[in-house]
Amino acid sequence: MSDLSQQQCEACSWDAPRVTEADIETYQREIPEWQIVERDGIMQLERVFKFRNFKQALAFTNKVGEIAEEAGHHPALLTEWGKVTVTWWSHELKGLHKNDFILAARTDEVAQ
């Protein structure tokens, strides 16, 4: 279980601190399978999870939904036959917050 996944999410508002380059370097060591992508100028964390079929992909999707609801912080989820694309970013911040890295680490745990 990673340190990152055990940390508490903070209340995130439009003026919360974005992660720095140094933060990203540190956090990414714990979630090496996640890519940082930029869409419409917004930095996001993304990973594709593979499954044997749609039923397993959907079950995983629901588990991620549960951790999102518990944290009050939600990803974009694309659920397809055999794969789920999970994308985390902070909407109000229009960028990446530490919460996104914490929840990406928790997402890895529910995939196991």
Ligand SMILES: C[C@H](O)[C@H](O)[C@H]1CNC2=NC(N)=NC(=O)C2=N1
């Ligand atoms: C009102 C509600 O709590 C807010 O809209 C929350 C919901 N979930 C959220 N999820 C993410 N990823 N970013 C947010 O800014 C966000 N805000």
